[in-house]
Amino acid sequence: MDYKQAITETLKTTKKGLDRTTLQSRLRIEDQTAFTAFMKDLNALEAAWIIYHEPSDRYILAEYAGLIKGVLKLNAKGFGFVENETQSIYVNQNHIHDALQDDTVMARMWQNFDESQECEIIHVLEHAVTTIVGTVKMNERGTYFLPDVYMHDRKIKITNYEDFKLVNDSKVLVHIDSYSNVLKASILKVLGHKYDPGIDILSVLLAHNIEPEFPKAVMDEVQKIPDRVMEADFKGRRDLRDQIIITIDGADSRDLDDAVSVEKIKDGYRLGVHIADVSYYVCEGSAVNAEAFERATSVYVVDRVVPMLPHSLSNGICSLNPKVDRLTISCIMDINKSGEVFNYEIFPSVIRTTERMTYRDVNGILAGDEKLVKKYSHILPLCMNMEILSKGIRKRRHQLGAIDFDTREAKILVNEKGKPTDVVVMERGEAERIIEDFMIAANECVARHVKWLDTPSIYRVHEEPDAKKIRDFAQIAAVMGHPFKGKAQSVYPKQIQEFLEEAKDSEDYPVLSTYMLRSMQKARYDASCLGHFGLGLQEYTHFTSPIRRYPDLIVHRMLRKYCFDHESDAVRMRRDEEWIIDAAIHCSKQERVAIETERDVDDMKKAEYMEQFIGKCYDGVISSVMRFGMFVELDNTVEGLIHISNMTDDYYEYDEVGRALIARRSKKRYVMGQKVRVKVLDASRFKKQVDFILMERGKSHEKNGKTVSGTASGRNAGRMSKQGKGYREKGSDTKNGRKKTGQRRKR
Known part of the structure; x- marks a missing residue:
């Protein structure tokens, strides 16, 4: 007999849980055969984290125990969120333990005094990252491995360097063999040299577990x-x-x-x-x-x-x-x-x-x-x-x-x-x-x-779009002078269509359209x-x-x-x-x-393209404003960050309501959709990022020649600029969601 449904239905009746003896009694399990089947199903439910075996020896439904299943999303600052279809719960970096980005995890959730929610990861159900692409570095101090993606300060120990003929800057694919505090990994294959043609794209593909070659059986x-x-x-x-x-x-x-x-x-x-x-x-x-x-x-x-x-x-x-x-x-x-x-x-x-x-x-x-x-x-x-x-x-x-x-x-x-x-x-x-x-x-x-x-x-x-995202968009649009008339709780496609059509001839349209798309x-x-x-x-x-x-x-x-x-x-x-x-x-x-x-x-290749234009000046449009600075999109769709630390003509504060950076003394405002003149401060194909500084009245807002990096996302579209002059190419290779080269449209 299958007792799984009976066990879960019984545990639904109490949020305090039941010990094994009480649970067995309620299910009227008396003979040895039934007991064996009962224990097998009880252990299976526990292994699947559908129920939780508390230290007090009581069994309780996972949800009643404050446990949630989700995917871990890590922030570059160390903290993260455990996300599933219904919620996104904050997790402090001290409570992440051995979990990695995109791991499927079980976490224990609690509510703080300010009613905010937090969680601690208690078990990794499935590791998302099984292989890593990186570079082998060799110097007088020895040989070490630099992963292409940020691993949140997790150390990686390679166990089989001697099995391969390696040189400095060899690109390799490694397999994670052990997920302890120090990740132990072994090299699967050498991809080539860091600067060999095509190795950069191959590295990105393999980093996402996309294998270009088909198995022999296929x-x-x-x-x-x-x-x-x-x-x-x-x-x-x-x-x-x-x-x-x-x-x-x-x-x-x-x-x-x-x-x-x-x-x-x-x-x-x-x-x-x-x-x-x-x-x-x-x-x-x-x-x-x-x-x-x-x-x-x-x-x-x-x-x-x-x-x-x-x-x-x-x-x-x-x-x-x-x-x-x-x-x-x-x-x-x-x-x-x-x-x-x-x-x-x-x-x-x-x-x-x-x-x-x-x-x-x-x-x-x-x-x-x-x-x-x-x-x-x-x-x-x-x-x-x-x-x-x-x-x-x-x-x-x-x-x-x-x-x-x-x-x-x-x-x-x-x-x-x-x-x-x-x-x-x-x-x-x-x-x-x-x-x-x-x-x-x-x-x-x-x-x-x-x-x-x-x-x-x-x-x-x-x-239908989330009501909160529509409210946020409406707030942004209003600041830009384009009030959105729809109701966030019951928005219709026709309302969004009409809003975008009214803004079609506005200079703000590319920013409005992109932010509306992000709200979907x-x-x-x-x-x-x-x-x-x-x-x-x-x-x-x-x-x-x-x-x-x-x-x-x-x-x-x-x-x-x-x-x-x-x-x-x-x-x-x-x-x-x-x-x-x-x-x-x-x-x-x-x-x-x-x-x-x-x-x-695309980010990598756009950043590589911009490496030759470091020091050049361009006109761009502010595509988003954050506490740490603002992203500016050039006519060629390249997007780079102007970090707030490089805006040295005044002290800038972030206005969350208006999505703006406002100068404390001069009251100068920088908002989305605003045209600005920028200089390319830095670009790196390996970091996939481009950095700008503002240019104004012949002066740059640069601080000691230093910069804080931003991502060249290039995910917002625009027209091509060649050293500041407009350039457009006719023709398109998109077709009903098909991408032959370049981006692909998603329907």
Whole structure:
């Protein structure tokens, strides 16, 4: 008999807990067999920290004992927070003990006299950091290891230096073997020399546990997958090879996972969104599938991609390459002039794309470029129909309250050695918007389809923003002269949309848009259809990129099982539903890891780019104000810190209400959105940071030539500046959340 539920239900009846004898008596456990099963389940619940065995020998539910489970987030100053879905509890550095950043921990919580809450970590359930990337340093005093990330003063002892041929500044990957007060670790492999081309990005990838290479078992399995479509593969598929279907991507894209077709019909237009049928090749139970699940997403960093699937799949048989047969899942939608879908079909298909188009060329066709119009005359009607249809779809979404934050995205250009040569801003042209409109329409249609069929699936959800964050934003906006009219407790997408549109022509718009975006919840995956606040949609999923996102592959697989093959096994369906709950959590987590990795690489490369401009002066905009100083964003999206210790013309105090730094004597104010002139004081690719000082009336606010470092986050968009002069590059490689190079848009 399973006593776990009975034990927990009994312990729910008392917040003081019960000793083992009393608990045994209440459950009426009398014979030896029942006692053995009871003790096994009691110990299992204790091991899982669902119940807590107090020193007084009483068992109590963990929550009644003041215990919380969460993830440890550490601050550079030493303290941290234990965070879970419902709370974030402060933990003093003396109460962190042996836990590390992002560890899953159990902590004991208490309330202070001022009603604030604190906790102490009592057990590490799971260590997040198992490997560390760092540099081996050698000098007359010996050999030591410097980790790339700050380890909060934890000492690291390497136990196997002698097993490798090392030189000073060798970059290595080490594995943590023991998590005692002094971390004991062993070198797994030597990555190269600190200054070798590409080692910097490889180090960041491995620091986030992103492995560029695939296991041998995966590569062996991939070799058995055909590199071309066979006629036997057409069974059960609708043949669309005679239709005009095109792909539209960035010029350097290789994983082409979506294609589109549009034709005029009586009541509007027929839109076809044809997505690579990755689920046909990546099957449950295979090594390829297991590895794809673990990765969950492709990672795009400046000059390379770490794919979710091996290149022979992502760039080969799964990619919708031009003028060859490819297996797809098609979503065909009949859409009226108001942008509403009034009829649709979703089915397996086979296509042969007519052309492999780029955003640049389609934008040129739509702009009337004579050479391009002549070259692509055979798809000109398709392009014209696409433009008309997308405007109707966009208008409908606008009426529903879809929010367009219009954040500009940077692209870092590098040479063959990986050295950054420029930072440019990518613009979204009409072609980019068209594809985004079509992909969102397909994602909504598929989500609605599986929701109303009530089949297992995964959804892309974006919940309502937290009321406190909206209140904070409203306060910031009011200080900047842009009052927000919505109510924090019940804000609607339409209110945010209208606010941003009113501020569109203001110089403050980039800052307002960025801060509003930061006030939103993070989009994530879920087994339930909870809607997408930012898009103003009740149903939404990710269906359109199965080559680079595992959730899309899940959607395809569930469509195949329950819609195409019409499986009706209740046990299997329930098993899939339970598995998807865990898969959604895993995929959301891996997505966040990918985003953090991409940002770290961008920060590093932007800082490296700015190293050549130390001493140069630029115009920038204050993007945020903190107690310790303010961040200034240049036109090239690089962000650097002006530390308050370097603002020496006066004594500055932080005004929390106004989010401003105010000079005590002169009353000079520095607020978000304000234009300032700065000089690049320092930049370091290794620290991933850029530091500025203010320039005013020919003088700099610098103190003894010293600086306190800040992060070159580059996470807010702007226009490119080359030594103070505006420079813009046309064209964009973003596509419905796809990032080919540079940043990637998240829906």
